Amino acid sequence: xxxxxxxxxxxxxxPPGHPRGCCTSRGGGQPLSERLxxxxxxxxxxxxxxxxxxxxxxxxxxxxxxxxxxPEGVWYQPKEAADIDxxxxxxxxxxxxxxxxxxTPSK
Ligand code: FES
Numbered sequence: 001x002x003x004x005x006x007x008x009x010x011x012x013x014x015p016p017g018h019p020r021g022c023c024t025s026r027g028g029g030q031p032l033s034e035r036l037x038x039x040x041x042x043x044x045x046x047x048x049x050x051x052x053x054x055x056x057x058x059x060x061x062x063x064x065x066x067x068x069x070x071p072e073g074v075w076y077q078p079k080e081a082a083d084i085d086x087x088x089x090x091x092x093x094x095x096x097x098x099x100x101x102x103x104t105p106s107k
Contacts, residue, residue: 004049005092009033009067012057022057023064026079032065035084043088050092060105077103 010023011033024031033054039045040052058066060075067087068075074097078084083101090096 003051006051006053006070007036007067008053008055008058009036010056010058010064011054012061020061021064022061023066026064032067032078032084035081036067039084039088045088045092048092060107063103063105066105072097075103075105076101
C-alpha cells in the first residue's frame with residue numbers, strides 16, 4: 001500500500017548551549033513529534049493514508065521545529081500544538097497546505 005502522505009518530523013535533541021540547537025528545544029512545551037503522534041492516534045490517520053516517521057536532524061536546524069510532508073515536499077515550522085492540529089486538519093484532512101506555517105529552508 002502506498003501512502004498518500006509521508007511525514008518526517010524532526011525529533012533531534014541536543015544538549016543546552018549546543019551551537020546548532022535542536023527542534024526538540026524549540027517550539028514550546030510539548031514537543032512537536034509528541035503532539036503529531038497524539039493526533040495520529042486520535043485521528044487514526046493511518047486509515048487515511050498518512051504515515052509519520054520520527055526522524056533525527058533534517059538538516060535545517062535554524063528553521064526548527066521542522067517537519068516535512070511528502071510527496072509534495074512541503075516544509076512546516078509548527079510552533080505550538082494548535083499549529084499541528086491545523087496541519088492535520090487542513091493538509092491531511094482536506095489536502096490544503098497551511099501556507100502560514102510553511103517555510104522554505106535553505107542553508
Ligand atoms: S535539529 Fe531539527 S532540523 Fe536539525
